[in-house]
Amino acid sequence: MTSYDTEVLVVGAGPVGLVLAVDLARRQVPFRIIDRRTEPTDESRAVVVHARSLEMLDILGVEDEVVASGRTTTGVRFHADGKELAHIPLDTVDSPYPFSVTTAQTETERILTERLRALGVEVERGVELIDLTQDADSVTATVGEETIRCRYLVGTDGASSAVRHHLGLKLEGSFKGEHFLMGDVDATYDLDTSSMHINASSGAGPIMIFPMIGDRVRIIAAIGQADHGRPASLEWLQRVCDERGLEARVRSPRWLTTFEIHHAQVARYRTGRVFLAGDAAHVHSPAGGQGMNTGMQDAFNLGWKLAAAVAGTTGFEVVLDSYHDERHPVAAHVIKETTVMTNGATVESKVVRVVRNQALRLIAGTQFAQHRIANEMEEFTVAYHGSPIVQQGVHGHVVPGDAAPPVPGTGLWSAVADVRRKHPSDHVLITLHAEPVSIPGCTTLVVDDPEGKIAGRYGVTPGGAVIVRPDGYVARILRASEIPQT
Numbered sequence: 181m182t183s184y185d186t187e188v189l190v191v192g193a194g195p196v197g198l199v200l201a202v203d204l205a206r207r208q209v210p211f212r213i214i215d216r217r218t219e220p221t222d223e224s225r226a227v228v229v230h231a232r233s234l235e236m237l238d239i240l241g242v243e244d245e246v247v248a249s250g251r252t253t254t255g256v257r258f259h260a261d262g263k264e265l266a267h268i269p270l271d272t273v274d275s276p277y278p279f280s281v282t283t284a285q286t287e288t289e290r291i292l293t294e295r296l297r298a299l300g301v302e303v304e305r306g307v308e309l310i311d312l313t314q315d316a317d318s319v320t321a322t323v324g325e326e327t328i329r330c331r332y333l334v335g336t337d338g339a340s341s342a343v344r345h346h347l348g349l350k351l352e353g354s355f356k357g358e359h360f361l362m363g364d365v366d367a368t369y370d371l372d373t374s375s376m377h378i379n380a381s382s383g384a385g386p387i388m389i390f391p392m393i394g395d396r397v398r399i400i401a402a403i404g405q406a407d408h409g410r411p412a413s414l415e416w417l418q419r420v421c422d423e424r425g426l427e428a429r430v431r432s433p434r435w436l437t438t439f440e441i442h443h444a445q446v447a448r449y450r451t452g453r454v455f456l457a458g459d460a461a462h463v464h465s466p467a468g469g470q471g472m473n474t475g476m477q478d479a480f481n482l483g484w485k486l487a488a489a490v491a492g493t494t495g496f497e498v499v500l501d502s503y504h505d506e507r508h509p510v511a512a513h514v515i516k517e518t519t520v521m522t523n524g525a526t527v528e529s530k531v532v533r534v535v536r537n538q539a540l541r542l543i544a545g546t547q548f549a550q551h552r553i554a555n556e557m558e559e560f561t562v563a564y565h566g567s568p569i570v571q572q573g574v575h576g577h578v579v580p581g582d583a584a585p586p587v588p589g590t591g592l593w594s595a596v597a598d599v600r601r602k603h604p605s606d607h608v609l610i611t612l613h614a615e616p617v618s619i620p621g622c623t624t625l626v627v628d629d630p631e632g633k634i635a636g637r638y639g640v641t642p643g644g645a646v647i648v649r650p651d652g653y654v655a656r657i658l659r660a661s662e663i664p665q666t
C-alpha cells in the first residue's frame with residue numbers, strides 16, 4: 181500500500197484553487213492548498229461572476245455573500261458612436277440566479293478563503309512549488325524545504341504555472357497579444373448602472389464599463405501596442421473615456437494598470453496524476469468576463485471526480501479522464517468566442533464598422549437572439565454532450581450532459597441543490613413516483629409532479645427517473661425498465 185502525506189495537493193490559492201479547495205473540504209477529502217504569496221493579492225482583476233458560477237457558489241455555501249459584496253447586473257448594452265446598438269437582458273437565462281454580480285476578485289477570494297477556514301482548512305501561504313515528479317502510484321512535490329507525497333496534484337497556479345512547466349507542457353495559441361488599460365475607480369457617469377456596457381466607437385478602440393458597488397466602476401479600454409508599458413494614470417484613463425465618447429468623470433483610483441492578454445490553451449488537462457485548471461490551462465481576452473468563471477467551473481468539474489478517485493469508486497479512471505474531455509472544449513470555445521468579440525470590437529475600417537453595427541442591431545434585435553447571447557455570456561451553453569461519463573443517444577428538451585435546469589413553480593432546483601449540499605459526493609436520483617428506488621452512489625429524491633411539468637421538461641416517461649451528477653449536470657435519463665427494483 182502506498183502511503184501519502186495528503187491525498188490531493190492544490191498548488192495556487194487564486195479563485196480556481198480556492199473553489200477546488202472548498203469543494204474538496206466539504207467532501208472531506210484530505211488535501212493541502214499552498215500559495216507562494218505570503219498575502220492574498222490586492223489586485224481586483226476579474227469583476228464579473230456569472231449566473232452559472234453563482235449556482236456553483238450556492239452549492240459551496242457562499243453565493244449570498246458574493247451577491248452582497250457586489251452589484252447585481254441584469255443586462256449588457258452595446259454602444260457605438262453615441263448610440264445604443266443592442267441591449268441583452270440577462271434575466272432570460274434558465275437559472276435561479278438570472279443575473280451577474282460585479283465584485284472585485286479580491287472579494288470573491290476573501291469569501292472563499294473564509295468558507296474554507298470555516299470548513300477547517302487554511303491556505304498555506306509563503307509556500308512555493310519548486311519541483312514535482314510522478315510515478316504510477318504518487319506525485320512527489322518539493323514545496324519550499326518540504327517534500328510532499330500525494331495521490332493527485334492540481335496546478336491552479338495561474339498563467340505562468342510552474343506545474344505546467346514541470347509537466348513539460350506549454351500554452352499553445354496566439355501570442356500576438358492585445359493590450360488594455362484598466363482602472364478600478366470611482367466615477368460619475370450617465371449610464372444605466374444595472375448593466376455592463378461595451379462601447380466600440382469610431383477610431384479609438386473599444387471600452388468596457390462594469391458598474392460595481394457604490395460609485396466604483398471597472399473600466400477596461402483596448403490600447404495600441406505602442407502604449408503598452410506606459411505607466412497607467414487617472415489622467416490617461418480620463419482622456420481615453422473622453423476620446424471614446426464615454427461621458428464619465430473618473431476619480432479615486434484603487435487600481436490602475438495596463439496588461440496584455442494572449443489566447444492560448446494547454447493541449448492536455450491531465451497528465452497521469454497531475455491536473456491543470458484555470459489560467460494554468462487557458463488564457464484569453466477579458467471580453468465577456470469569462471476567464472475566472474471558466475476556471476472556477478474547471479475546479480468544480482474536477483472536485484467531485486477527485487473525491488470519487490480518492491474513495492476508489494468503480495471506474496474512477498474514466499471519470500478522471502472525463503475532466504479533460506469535458507473542460508478542454510469549453511475553454512477552446514471561450515477562446516474562439518472572445519477572439520471574435522475582441523476582433524469585432526476593434527475593427528478599424530469604417531465600412532466594416534458600419535456593417536458590424538448594423539449586423540449587431542439586427543442579430544440582437546430579436547428575443548431569440550438575445551436569449552441565446554445571454555445564455556452564452558452566462559455560460560449556460562456549456563454542456564458535456566458526448567462525454568464518456570454521460571448517457572448517449574437520448575434526445576429531448578434536456579439531454580444528458582446538460583446542466584439540470586430548474587422547472588419554474590416546482591421547487592425542483594432547490595430540492596436537488598439541497599441534496600447536493602447535504603450529500604456532496606452522491607449523484608441525485610430524481611424519481612417522480614413514490615415507490616422506493618435506489619441506485620448505488622445515488623441519493624434518491626422523490627418529487628411531486630402533479631401537473632407533469634418536470635416529466636415534460638426533462639422528457640421522463642412514466643416510472644422513469646433522472647440522475648444528476650454532483651456538479652449539477654444530467655448524467656442519465658432513465659426509463660422505468662432501466663431502474664433496478666429494490
Ligand SMILES: Cc1cc2nc3c(=O)[nH]c(=O)nc-3n(C[C@H](O)[C@H](O)[C@H](O)COP(=O)(O)OP(=O)(O)OC[C@H]3O[C@@H](n4cnc5c(N)ncnc54)[C@H](O)[C@@H]3O)c2cc1C
Pocket residue numbers: 191192193194195196197214215216217225226227228285307308309310336337338339340341342343362437438439457458459460466469470471472473475
Ligand atoms: C490585469 C488583469 C486583469 C484581469 N481582468 C479580468 C476580467 O476583467 N475578467 C476576467 O474574467 N478575468 C480577468 N483576468 C483574469 C483573471 O484574473 C484570471 O482568469 C483568474 O485570476 C484565474 O484564476 P486562477 O486561480 O487560475 O489563477 P490566479 O488568480 O493567477 O492564481 C494563481 C495563484 O497561484 C499562486 N502560485 C503561482 N505559482 C505558484 C507556485 N509555484 N507555488 C505556489 N503557488 C503559486 C499565485 O501566487 C496565485 O495566488 C484578469 C487578469 C489580470 C492579470
